[in-house]
Amino acid sequence: MSHYRRAYIPGGCYFFTAVTHHREAWFSTQENVDRLREAFRHVKNRHPFAIDAIVVLPDHIHTVWRLPDGDADFSLRWRLLKHYVAIKLSNGTNNRGEKQFWQRRFWEHVIRGETDWRNHIDYIHYNPVKHDYVTTPAQWPYSSNSQFKTLVK
Template identity: 60%
Template sequence: MRYRRNYQKGGCFFFTVVTAERRPWLAESADVAVLRQAMRRVKKRYPFAIDAIVILPDHLHTVWTLPPHDADFSLRWRLIKGDVARHSRHPKPLWQRRFWEHTIRDADDYAQHLDYIHYNPVKHGYVDTPGAWPYSSFHRAVRQGRYPLDWGHTPPAVSPAIGHE
């Protein structure tokens, strides 16, 4: 059976991208910087909004919103992964070949996925609170008024179907 992606122009999507063999090469700030720079380079040529993101040592989760005229998130991921591979000091391959995507359906689905993203470092035992993880959009979300700074001391009510990690 062939997997079919749900391409929607101007769509909002949740992604899970995993490192090859779950190697934790994203554990160092220099490697996270390479990924961030790759995303900036791709965004210049193929715009998209990063609504939320968390980068963990062996995977990342993010929510993107694409421009109204564009649906090609696969191109963006291919370019980001390739750019990181060209600039990384780690042995190849760096990434699993595919990624998992979910089309955000409504405001509740959006909120659930943002909660999942921001709580993920706590879920995996890296930190005690979301605010303690450095590679997350959580602090931006606090500044925007989406969360109080002390959010996440207890697990949020998130659907068990979210994540696919």
């Protein structure tokens, strides 16, 4: 069994990547992206955090969050987000009874200063270009470089 060491820093700023199970393109439909938006609103209402940047691609998400002072529990937020989306959209379960919508874990990186923050924001916004979905970041509709961020506030 793996034992992950996560850097829980109260009030911290983090870059995250969450990937769908088997990299299935769940977020290639508007309905599923809307469900993800609902999930963000639902979780943020109960466990506040700020989204500095986000991009939703068909099979993964990148985002930068700022947690409130004194709060370091990003794992709770990810668990709730993943559950909220998967409970409605996933029809299969694994041998543990878990919905098979997301990969089991997520990747996080503590943002360490202004340069690191800018580099990750740029990475997020240019990710749809990197994957050849669009030719400029502004063309991708599911990004904080477009209207998406305002819809999850």
